[in-house]
Amino acid sequence: MDENGAMAKNRSTSTEQRKIAGVPLNVRTIVFVVVAVLAVWFILMNTASVKAHLWGLSTVSAPLWIVLLVMLVVGAALGWVLRRYRDRAK
Numbered sequence: 001m002d003e004n005g006a007m008a009k010n011r012s013t014s015t016e017q018r019k020i021a022g023v024p025l026n027v028r029t030i031v032f033v034v035v036a037v038l039a040v041w042f043i044l045m046n047t048a049s050v051k052a053h054l055w056g057l058s059t060v061s062a063p064l065w066i067v068l069l070v071m072l073v074v075g076a077a078l079g080w081v082l083r084r085y086r087d088r089a090k
Contacts, residue, residue: 043068 017024046064053059 039072043072
């Protein structure tokens with residue numbers, strides 16, 4: 001009980017992380033792994049050659065999996081930069 005006579009809540013169970021093979025797992029980690037596996041699977045299933053128009057300046061022909069991989073990397077980099085910016089703003 002605390003000083004007001006109320007029962008104190010046990011918060012240790014909500015902050016503990018489960019570990020599998022020494023790797024801490026939480027919801028964010030599980031979602032990241034699922035999205036990464038789906039993205040890689042989608043990239044590997046799309047192997048046809050496509051033309052990409054680069055802002056009207058030129059046109060590049062490349063396998064679709066390369067275009068998708070570049071977009072995945074660019075998206076991950078932007079997410080990382082924006083998160084660092086948000087954390088610094090706090």
